[in-house]
Amino acid sequence: MSAPESSRARGVDRVVGIFKQLHIARRPMTMRELIEATGAPRSSIYELVAILTEVGWLETASDGSVFFGREMHYYGSDYATHNDLISRAHQSILALVKRYDETTQLCMLEGNKYTVVLSENSARPFNISSDIGVKVPIPWTASGRLLLGHLSADEIRSLIPGEDFVLDNGVRVELDEFVRDVKLASERGYCCTEGLSNAFRLCMAAPIRDRTGLPVAALCFMTGRDTDPQRRAAMLEDLIQSAKALSQPYRLP
Structure with a gap:
C-alpha cells in the first residue's frame, strides 16, 4: 500500500472510530472525549469533525460538543426502507x-x-x-x-x-x-x-x-x-x- 493510500485508510478508520464512540456514548461528546476515546491525534480528530460537520454527518453544538448529524438519520431511514x-x-x-x-x-x-x-x-x-x-x-x-x-x-x-x-x-x-x-x-x-x-x-x-x-x-x-x-x-x-x-x-x- 502506498503512503497516500495508507493515510486515506487511517482516515477512514478514524471516521469509523468517531462514529463508534458516539454510538457507544449515545450522547454528544466533547472533542477532548473523542480524542481520548479514539486514541487518534488531536489534529486529525479536529480536521475530520470539521469535514463531517460540513457534509451534515455530524453536528456541533454551541458548547462545542459533537453528535450525529441529520444526514445520518436520512441514511438510516433509507436502509430501513430498503x-x-x-x-x-x-x-x-x-x-x-x-x-x-x-x-x-x-x-x-x-x-x-x-x-x-x-x-x-x-x-x-x-x-x-x-x-x-x-x-x-x-x-x-x-x-x-x-x-x-x-x-x-x-x-x-x-x-x-x-x-x-x-x-x-x-x-x-x-x-x-x-x-x-x-x-x-x-x-x-x-x-x-x-x-x-x-x-x-x-x-x-x-x-x-x-x-x-x-x-x-x-x-x-x-x-x-x-x-x-x-x-x-x-x-x-x-x-x-x-x-x-x-x-x-x-x-x-
Whole structure:
C-alpha cells in the first residue's frame, strides 16, 4: 500500500472510530472525549469533525460538543426502507406493543455477539429494554440460543469467546448447559430465559427464518419475571405467530 493510500485508510478508520464512540456514548461528546476515546491525534480528530460537520454527518453544538448529524438519520431511514425484513418487523413490533404494552425487540447476531436492531418500549412507568446496536455476549440472551440452532457444539465453542459465558452477575454458564439450551430452543421453536442479564427480566424469543429455514433474527418480548402465567402463554403464542409471519420470503439488501 502506498503512503497516500495508507493515510486515506487511517482516515477512514478514524471516521469509523468517531462514529463508534458516539454510538457507544449515545450522547454528544466533547472533542477532548473523542480524542481520548479514539486514541487518534488531536489534529486529525479536529480536521475530520470539521469535514463531517460540513457534509451534515455530524453536528456541533454551541458548547462545542459533537453528535450525529441529520444526514445520518436520512441514511438510516433509507436502509430501513430498503431492508424488507426491518420494515415489516417494525410494523409487527408496533402491533405487539399496542396489544400487550410490553417492550418488544428485533434481535440479530453481529459476529460473535448479539445486538438489538429494533426496539419499542412499553408505555408503563417501569419497562425493561436494551439499547439498539450495543453488542452483548450471546449466552446472556434467549435470542442467542435460538440463533445458534444450526451450529454444532464445536462450532458454538469456536464462535463464542470463553469470557462471554460469564454473566454480568459473575455466574458462569457452562458450555454443555448452553449447548443443551440451544438444542432445546431449536426443537421447541422458541426460547424463554429468566434472570440472565437482569435479575428481574423475563425474555421470550421466537425465530425469524430465511428461505432455507435458518434462523436469521429473533422477535423478542422483554418483561418482568412476575408476569402472570396465562399472560405469558398468550404473549408467547402471539410472538411465535408473528415471527412465523415475518419468516415468509423477504428481500435483503
